[in-house]
Amino acid sequence: MITEDADADLRRLAADPRFPHGDAARRAIRFRARGSVADLVAIADDPHPCGMTEIVFALAGTARPWLNWVPMPAEAITGAADRVASRRAKGEAVHVSRSRLSQAEPATAMIAARRLLGPFELEIAAFPEPDLRRPLRRGRYAVWRYDGEWPVPVAPAPPEAAVRVLHEVAEETWPSMLSGYLQAAPLGALSLGDLLGLLGHLPEPPATPRWQNLARSRPTYWYRLMQPWVCLGLLRHAEHEPWATSTRREVLVDLAFGVEDWVSDAALFALVTAAYREPAVRPEVRRLVRARLDAGRAARRAGRNVTIGRSLAELMLVTPGRTALDRIAARRFGRLS
Structure with a gap:
C-alpha cells in the first residue's frame, strides 16, 4: 500500500524481496538523498516498465520542484x-x-x-x-x-x-x-x-x-x-x-x-x-x-x-x-x- 510518506514507502519496497523493481526503489532512495539525476533516469529506463515503475518514479520526485509541482x-x-x-x-x-x-x-x-x-x-x-x-x-x-x-x-x-x-x-x-x-x-x-x-x-x-x-x-x-x-x-x-x-x-x-x-x-x-x-x-x-x-x-x-x-x-x-x-x-x- 502506498501512503503519504514517500521515503517510508520506498524503503519498504526496496526491502521487499517479492517486489520486482527493488533496484528502482533503491535508486529512488538514492535520488532523494543525493539528487543524482542518473538514478532518476535509470528508473525511467527500467527494462521492464509497468505501472509500478511509474509509481516509483513519482515517489522519487515527491515534493520536488517540477518533478511533482510547479514553482x-x-x-x-x-x-x-x-x-x-x-x-x-x-x-x-x-x-x-x-x-x-x-x-x-x-x-x-x-x-x-x-x-x-x-x-x-x-x-x-x-x-x-x-x-x-x-x-x-x-x-x-x-x-x-x-x-x-x-x-x-x-x-x-x-x-x-x-x-x-x-x-x-x-x-x-x-x-x-x-x-x-x-x-x-x-x-x-x-x-x-x-x-x-x-x-x-x-x-x-x-x-x-x-x-x-x-x-x-x-x-x-x-x-x-x-x-x-x-x-x-x-x-x-x-x-x-x-x-x-x-x-x-x-x-x-x-x-x-x-x-x-x-x-x-x-x-x-x-x-x-x-x-x-x-x-x-x-x-x-x-x-x-x-x-x-x-x-x-x-x-x-x-x-x-x-x-x-x-x-x-x-x-x-x-x-x-x-x-x-x-x-x-x-x-x-x-x-x-
Missing part, C-alpha cells in the same frame, strides 16, 4: 496581487489604481496581476539590458509581443471548448512529469492555435473547491500552473511527426528562447519531460536547458533581475544528462543550498 510565482507584482486578493477575500474593499516596479517582470506575471486587480496604471522604472522583451532567439512561434511596456498575446483567444479541456486536465499538479504527459493527451488533441491562445490569454481557473480556496491566498498560482500543462499539450501535438523536424519540438524551443517569461521554463519543462521519455533526445535537451540557464546567468551578471532564475536552476538539476558543472552552475544561479 510558485516569485515576482513582486504577483506577490502584490495575491496580497490584495487575500484582503478582498476577507471582505476588505481594496482598490488599486497605480503600482510601480523598479524593473520589468515577465509578461504572464503582469497579465495575471491585471486579471486579478482590474485595470491599473503601472509604472516600470527600468527595462535593464538584456531587455526581457526581446526574444533570445528569433523563431516562428511566440506567445507575446510588446506594445511598449505591456505584453499582448500573439494568438487569438481560444474557444470555450479548449478552456474546458484545460480545466479538465489541469486542475491539479501531476504526480510526476511522466504521468503528466499521459494526462495531457486531451490537450495534445487541440489545435496549435488553441494551445498558443491558452498560453497567452490566461483562462480563469476551474470553479472547484481547490481553486476557490487558493483564490483567497495565492490566486496567481493557477496562471503559473496552467502554462506547463499547456506545454505538455504542445509536447503531445502531432506526435506522428519525427522529433527532429516536428512542429512540437520547434514550438517548444521557440517558446523556451522567446521573451523571458513563465512560458520559457514551462516549455523547457516539456522538453525535459520528452528527455525522460525518449533517450535519443537527451543530449539536445540538456544543451537547450543549459543554454537557457546561461542566458539567465548572463542577464543577472549584467544587473537585471531574473525572477525565473531559481526555477531554471531547478529544471537544470533534474535534466537527464546534466553534468557536474551543470549542477554547480545551477546551484549557484538558483542560490540553492
